[in-house]
Every structure is written in C-alpha cells, then in structure tokens.
Amino acid sequence: MREVAVLGATGSIGASALDVIARHPERLRASVLAAGRNVEALLGLCRVHRPRHAVIADASLFAALRDGLRDAGLATHAHSGDEALEALVAGDACDTVVAAIVGAAGLPSTLAAARAGKRLLLANKESLVLAGELLMRAAHAAGATIVPIDSEHNAIFQCLPTAQEKPGAHWSPDAHAGLQRIVLTASGGPFRGRRRDELAQVTPEQAVAHPKWSMGPKISVDSATLMNKGLEVIEAHHLFGVPGTRIEVLVHPQSLVHSLVEFVDGSTLAQLGLPDMRTALAVGFGWPERIASGVAGLDLVAQGGRLDFEPPDLEAFPCLRLAFEALAAAGTAPAVLNAANEVAVSAFLQRRIGFLAIPALVEATLAALPAIPATSLQVLLEADAQARRHAEAAIEDFS
Ligand code: NAD
Ligand code: MG
Numbered sequence: 001m002r003e004v005a006v007l008g009a010t011g012s013i014g015a016s017a018l019d020v021i022a023r024h025p026e027r028l029r030a031s032v033l034a035a036g037r038n039v040e041a042l043l044g045l046c047r048v049h050r051p052r053h054a055v056i057a058d059a060s061l062f063a064a065l066r067d068g069l070r071d072a073g074l075a076t077h078a079h080s081g082d083e084a085l086e087a088l089v090a091g092d093a094c095d096t097v098v099a100a101i102v103g104a105a106g107l108p109s110t111l112a113a114a115r116a117g118k119r120l121l122l123a124n125k126e127s128l129v130l131a132g133e134l135l136m137r138a139a140h141a142a143g144a145t146i147v148p149i150d151s152e153h154n155a156i157f158q159c160l161p162t163a164q165e166k167p168g169a170h171w172s173p174d175a176h177a178g179l180q181r182i183v184l185t186a187s188g189g190p191f192r193g194r195r196r197d198e199l200a201q202v203t204p205e206q207a208v209a210h211p212k213w214s215m216g217p218k219i220s221v222d223s224a225t226l227m228n229k230g231l232e233v234i235e236a237h238h239l240f241g242v243p244g245t246r247i248e249v250l251v252h253p254q255s256l257v258h259s260l261v262e263f264v265d266g267s268t269l270a271q272l273g274l275p276d277m278r279t280a281l282a283v284g285f286g287w288p289e290r291i292a293s294g295v296a297g298l299d300l301v302a303q304g305g306r307l308d309f310e311p312p313d314l315e316a317f318p319c320l321r322l323a324f325e326a327l328a329a330a331g332t333a334p335a336v337l338n339a340a341n342e343v344a345v346s347a348f349l350q351r352r353i354g355f356l357a358i359p360a361l362v363e364a365t366l367a368a369l370p371a372i373p374a375t376s377l378q379v380l381l382e383a384d385a386q387a388r389r390h391a392e393a394a395i396e397d398f399s
Contacts, residue, residue: 002119002285005032005089007109008100010041012216013123013149016277017098018049020285020293028285032088034109036101037061043068046076053088055079057105085109090116096285098149099124102218103342104384111135111377117142121284123149123277125235129338131380132238147284148239152184152232154280155258155271156240163240164288175241182242183260183268184232185252186312187212187275189224192253196316202355204348212255212275221345222319225358226312230323231341234334237327244327249320251310256303273298318359326366332383333371339387340365347395357398364398365391 004021008014014035021028034055035042046054046069054076056065062080069076079088089097089112097113098121099106106124111131113120115138122128128135139146148154157163162176190209191199208220215223222228233247250260255275262268273279274295282293300307314321319341326333344361347353353361365387374380 001026002028002096003031003094004028004096004098004285005034005094005113006030006098006100007032007034007085007089007106008036008098008102008124009033009045010035010038011100011102012214013098013100013277013281014045017100017121017281018045020278020281020291022049023292023294024285027291032094034085034088034101036105039064039068043072046074047072050074051076053077053079053093055081055085055088057082057085082108086112089113089118095119097121098281098284099127100149102126102216104130104338107131107135111138114139114144114146115142117144119284120144120146121149121281122146125150125231126338126342128235128238129231130335130384131374131377132234132334133374134377134380136238145287146239147287148235149277149280149284150232150235151275151277151280152259153236153239154283156182156236156261158271158283159259159261159269160240178263178265179240179242179246180262180264181246181248182236182240183248183250183262184229184236185250185255185257185259185309186226186229187223187255188251188253188310188312189226189228191224191316192251194316196356199316199355204351207348207355211253213277217349218342218345221348221358222341225319225355226317227319227323227341227345227358227362229312230320230326231338233320233323234327244324249312251312253308254303254306256298256300257307274303319362322359322362322366326371329371331371331373332369332380333366335374335380335383336366336369336371336387337362339384340391343388343391343395347399352395353399361391361394361398364394 030049059080066078096119099110100123107127110127207224260270278293326337340362344358
C-alpha cells in the first residue's frame with residue numbers, strides 16, 4: 001500500500017492524482033492533502049478521501065480547516081504553514097509525494113520529499129528550474145525515486161531505459177550511453193501561428209483557453225508564451241543530465257506524441273497517448289508496473305489520422321529563447337528567469353501588463369541581474385527574491 005501525500009490537492013494535477021488514487025483502493029491511499037488557501041475545496045476533498053492529515057499553507061486559515069474537519073465528523077488532523085507541511089512530507093505519514101504546488105512556493109516541500117528519500121511524483125517544474133542541481137543531488141543521495149509528472153518528461157522517462165533502471169541516478173551527465181538528443185514536443189498553445197504584432201492585445205481569458213490541456217492558470221499562460229516549454233527544457237536538463245545543446249523543441253499541435261528520444265544508432269522512440277495527466281500519474285504511482293489510469297487508449301484515426309510537426313516561432317514567442325539562454329548562462333540565471341516570469345504572469349492575469357510585456361519583463365530582469373554561480377540554496381533563494389523585487393518594480397515601465 002502506498003501512502004500518498006498530494007501537495008496542491010485542490011489544483012488541476014491534484015484532482016487528476018486523486019482520481020487515479022481512488023481507482024486503486026487496494027494499493028494507493030491519500031494520507032496527506034495540502035493546499036494553498038482554498039479551505040472549502042480542501043474540506044470537500046477530505047470528506048471524499050478521508051486523509052490522516054490536511055494542511056493549509058496560509059496559517060490564518062488554520063481555524064477554518066480545523067473547525068470544518070470537526071464539523072464534518074472527520075478524524076483528519078489539521079495543520080498549517082510551510083514547516084508543518086515539510087515535516088509531514090519528510091515523516092512517516094507518507095512514502096510517496098505528488099509535488100503539484102504551483103511555482104517556486106513548491107520548492108521547500110519538494111526538497112523535503114527528495115531529502116527524505118520518498119518516491120517523488122514531480123509536477124512542480126519550477127522547483128527544478130530554480131534549484132535543479134541541488135534537488136537532483138539530494139534525491140540521489142537519499143535514494144529518492146523521481147518520476148517526472150510533466151507529459152513530456154514522463155514520456156522521456158518511459159522511452160529512456162536508463163531513466164528507469166537507475167532511479168534517482170539519472171542526474172549524472174554520462175548516465176545515458178547512446179543518447180543523442182531529446183526532442184520535447186509543444187502544442188504551441190492557443191496563439192500558435194500568430195505573428196508577434198497580433199499578440200499585443202490578447203486577454204488573460206484567451207491566454208488560459210488552452211486548445212488541448214486543461215490546467216491551472218499559471219501554466220496555461222506559460223503555455224501561451226512558450227515559457228512553459230522553456231521551463232521544460234531546463235527541467236529535462238536536470239532530470240536526465242542532458243545539456244541544453246542536445247535538447248530541441250518541436251511544435252506538435254495534436255498533443256498526442258508527448259516527446260521523443262533519439263539514440264546514436266538512428267532510432268527515435270516516442271511515447272503517445274491522449275492529453276490527460278492521469279497517464280503520467282499512473283506511471284508514477286505504479287512504476288515499474290503499469291496500472292489503470294482511467295484514460296482511454298489512443299485511436300489515431302479517430303483523432304484525425306495525422307500527426308503534424310513544425311519548428312517553434314522564436315520571434316513571436318521569445319520566452320523559449322530566453323529559457324535556452326538562461327540554461328546556457330547557468331548559475332542563478334534560471335532562478336531569475338523563473339521568478340521574473342512568475343511576477344510577470346501574475347501581473348498579466350491581474351491585467352496590470354499586456355501579453356508582450358511578459359517576455360519583455362523577463363528579459364529586462366535577466367539583463368539587470370547577471371548570473372552568478374549557484375553555490376548554495378541560499379544564493380538561489382536570494383536570486384529568486386531579488387528577481388521578484390526587480391520585476392515587480394519594473395512593472396510600471398511595461399504597463
Ligand atoms: P493549479 O493552479 O491548478 O493548482 C495549484 C495548487 O497549488 C493548488 O492546490 C493550490 O492550492 C496550491 N498552492 C498554491 N500556492 C501554494 C502554497 N504557497 N503552498 C501550498 N500550496 C499552494 O496548478 P496545476 O495546473 O495543478 O499545476 C501544478 C504544478 O504542476 C505546476 O508547477 C505546473 O507547472 C505543473 N504541471 C501541471 C500540469 C497540468 O496539466 N496542470 C502539467 C504539467 C506540469
Ligand atoms: Mg508539459
């Protein structure tokens with residue numbers, strides 16, 4: 001029986017994870033549920049899944065959670081705050097952690113799971129972008145198994161034998177003999193095919209209306225700017241120990257081929273499936289076994305009978321270029337990229353800046369804060385904080 005902590009339980013990945021867990025009562029149990037601020041949604045999940053522990057990040061909401069659990073007659077223990085979450089993740093309340101908090105806010109709990117040697121179903125890509133080397137080293141040292149819960153990286157995990165045979169060891173640059181390159185597929189987002197000048201007036205509603213995936217607002221905007229693919233390039237670098245020069249991005253509007261791995265002998269392996277994150281989550285829970293996810297098999301004819309591919313348009317979507325550049329600059333650059341992007345996306349969703357200001361704000365922040373070596377977690381967190389301050393202060397210039 002796997003005792004699972006679902007962090008970000010009230011979000012899109014959280015819902016998919018709980019759906020898969022509920023299909024396997026004999027092997028999976030939701031023992032810890034954690035959310036940011038939405039107490040009502042968390043209480044609703046507690047009524048259904050009856051976890052041993054529930055955590056609300058915002059400490060001012062602790063009483064509401066505690067009283068709600070009591071009123072519902074549940075034995076679930078209430079907790080609040082980051083420290084309580086880290087302690088639960090590291091302790092024996094769970095052996096498996098679904099890290100699905102959005103943004104850099106997910107780093108402390110993700111790191112705690114890695115350090116405690118848990119099976120880590122890692123959706124929170126921002127923690128890898130911010131502190132990938134540190135996180136992968138911690139996981140390796142503690143014997144934690146990381147299964148990526150991003151459709152592309154989960155596809156690569158499935159196609160790359162050494163990513164499976166050496167769980168926790170795939171951070172090593174020479175871990176994958178014979179690997180030539182990784183090709184990450186991208187749907188292209190809702191604005192695929194548009195020119196740069198056609199993007200100036202797009203609204204948050206248009207940006208979050210993703211054609212293929214139903215996801216939280218932040219990652220949906222990232223998909224529209226292609227920053228999501230940029231973050232994923234950095235994510236792939238850390239998960240599989242592959243340099244940025246061997247990672248390519250290909251736009252594939254059907255979102256059925258989730259990524260490809262090319263070997264030196266000319267073989268290319270790909271993983272295909274319907275765009276539904278429950279497949280990746282079932283891989284993470286069941287690995288090395290295969291378990292049902294609730295996702296139907298792929299009928300390529302019914303899906304339109306064709307698979308299209310095209311190169312990304314870096315002129316209209318400069319965020320992808322900025323991410324490749326930050327990866328090449330290394331050190332604190334990816335942390336700065338990620339923090340500035342979080343500030344910019346939040347400002348865009350609040351209608352304080354336009355869509356094209358997102359890459360502009362990220363580029364200006366990267367230019368203002370040149371990369372320094374990432375010698376410690378402290379250095380990375382300081383770079384993150386500095387980038388947030390800088391981007392926040394620069395918003396006026398772009399609004
Ligand atoms: P979402 O916005 O739907 O959910 C975010 C969750 O995080 C919510 O439960 C929220 O309460 C919680 N949260 C936010 N701030 C928090 C904090 N400070 N402390 C504790 N909890 C907090 O987001 P999502 O779409 O589910 O994405 C979650 C993560 O998974 C992101 O990093 C995203 O990039 C990644 N991801 C998502 C998908 C997808 O299909 N949705 C695919 C690949 C990767
Ligand atoms: Mg993805």
